[in-house]
Amino acid sequence: MTQALRASPLRPASPAPHVVIIGGGASGVLMAAHLLSRPGARLRVTLVEGRNMLGCGIAYSTDDPQHLLNTRVQNMSAFPDDPDHFRRWLESHRTAAGDAVDGDGAATAASFVSRPTYGAYLASLLAPWLSGAGAGASRLSCIRQTCLRIGGGGALLTVHLDNGRRLLADQVVLATGHVLPEPDPAGILSGAWQPLGDLDPDGRVIIIGTGLSMVDQVLSLMNRNHRGEILALSRRGLIPRRHAAAIPLPIAAEDVPLGARASVLFRWARGLARQAARDGGGWRDAVDGIRPHVRRLWASLPLAERARFLRHAAPWWDIHRHRMPPQSADRIADALASGQLRLIRGRFAGADRGPDGGLVARIAQPGGAAREIRACRIIDCRGILRDPRQHASPLVADLIASGRARIDPMGIGLDVSPDCAVIDAAGIPSTRLHAIGPASRAAFWEITAIPDIREQTTALARRIEALTPVTPRPGYGADTDWAMATCRASVPSGPECRS
Structure with a gap:
């Protein structure tokens, strides 16, 4: 399912309060859905999205059906007060749902569906306001443009x-999502979100990074019957752990060591894992029990301890917290067992193109030794960019230059208050400018998964x-409007979220 954006005539000013959401990925769509669906709400919403699609963002724009969610169906509803919403949607969209729906048409709550399917679900959330009919149709507009400044x-x-x-x-909500590295101008490194294209099926592939993006790339290579060696490189050689049944360990709020040193938190988490094992469970029970307390823990940490956590503990937390679906884990295990996939510890030190056109990667290994490895493709799966000072969009750069926003002291995002208000250069939280999802990472840390974003939105x-009380609207000129494009639903036969 695609929500295609196209222009429509200007509309007259509306007396209803107007909220503009910058970004039409998962965060932006969830924000719009929650604003529009509130009982008795009179708000009008405009989504500003530069791409010709809604709901997909980076995570859900893949068209590979083997790229699965790493969270079960039962935890992926868009609405916290309706946990079966996504499951019911799957049952009514059986073609999109695939294996998540059994022969009787019932969706399996514990299954893991494809990310393209979930992108279609997110896009469908706005259907009641995109149909062009009904009382709510005039409350949502979508504009296919890029916001440059506020x-x-x-x-x-x-x-x-x-x-x-x-x-x-x-009100304005920044839902700008993740930022990807710019394409390599030399064409030596391929991006994790680029199509594989033409590739020697017997050639060696080097993947930089061993997280979930690496898993996706390995699965895509295997789906096209790639026979060549696949080398996955990271400093620690850690890969995400496997999902399995777990019962979150009950942890009382008063037992959470708020403000403790990162090393103390690490020992606390390991102690909980041992406790869960003694009770007949495992480390997954402990990790899932800790998760509801992560925001409070992060907020309680002094800056020095946050930095220490990011340097030393975050990689270990991530591989246990962000786990592989069983189907994906089985295929990765098979590739490791066969020797086709190998994990290498080391640091990527650069790459060049050889005289024959092939690629040569330079790897700095533990202990200082260096080696060169030839490959037909090098794929950069080191993940998203976090420091806005290094990758600021025109919008974020202008917000910082104008003093409407500032970078958080850790340099991992905008400075945001606990209630999502953007904090300006003078340290004052805005009452009109807000940030959600990955844009608010600095304040919440764990704010990339749908269960977290739906609670936040x-x-x-x-x-x-x-x-936002209802107030009279001022006049406006020909170049200023409350919304000047609408979003029409275009529903093709399949679940792919594309333009």
Whole structure:
């Protein structure tokens, strides 16, 4: 399912409060759905998204059906008060659901479905407001443009788009998602989100990084019957652990060591894992029990301990927290057992193109030894970029330059308050500018998974509604409007989330 964006005529000003969401990926769509679905809500919402699709973002724009969610169906509903919403959607979209629906048409709550399928589900959330009919149809607009800056003050903000238009808004939500590295200008490194294209089926492939993006790449290679060696490189050689049945260990709020040193937290977590094992469970029970307390833990840590956690403990936490679906884990285990996939500890030190056109990677190994490895493809799976100072979009760069926002002291995102308000250069939280999802990573750390984002957007929807009383609208000129494009639903036969 695709939600295709296309322009429509200008609309007159509306007396309803106006919320502009910058970004139409998972975070933006969840934010819009929660704002629009609140009982009695009169808010109007405009989604600004540069791509010709809604709901997909980076994670759900893949078209490989073997790229699976790493969270079960039962935990992927968009609505915290309706945990079966996604499962019911699967049952009504059996072609998209695949193996998640049995022969009787019932969806399996414990299954792991493909990410393209979930992208289609996210896009469908806005269908009640995209149909062009009904009482709610006029409350949602979508604009296929890029936001360059946010100006204004007092009662309204002004959203400046790259086509020269401006939107007036009572509230603005930054849902800009993850930032990927720019394509390698020399063409030596391939991006993890680029198609594999033509590839020698017997050639060696080097993958930089051993996280879930590496898993996706290995599965894609195996799906096309790649026979060559696959080398996966990271400093520690750690890969995500396997999902299995788990019962979250009950952890009382008063037993959580808030503000402790990172080393103390590490020992605490290991102690919980041993406790779970003594009780007949395992480390997964402990990790899943800790998860509801992660935000409080992160917020309680001094900056020095946050930095220490990121350097030393985060890689270990990530491989236990962000696990592989069993189907994916089985195939990775088979590839390791056969020797086709090998894990290498070391640091990627660069690569060049050889005289014959092949690639040569330089690997710095533990102990200082260096080696060169030839390959037909080098795929960069080191993940997303975090420091806005190194990859700021025009919007984020302008927010920082204007003083409307600042970088958090850790350099991993914008500085955001616990209730998602963007903090300005003077340290004052905004009452009109908010950040959610990965854009709010610095304040919450664990804010990339759907269960976390749905809780965050639900709470922010309540807050925005409380902050935004209905007020008379000022006049506006030909270049300023409350919304100047609408989003129409285009539903092809398959579940792919594409333009």
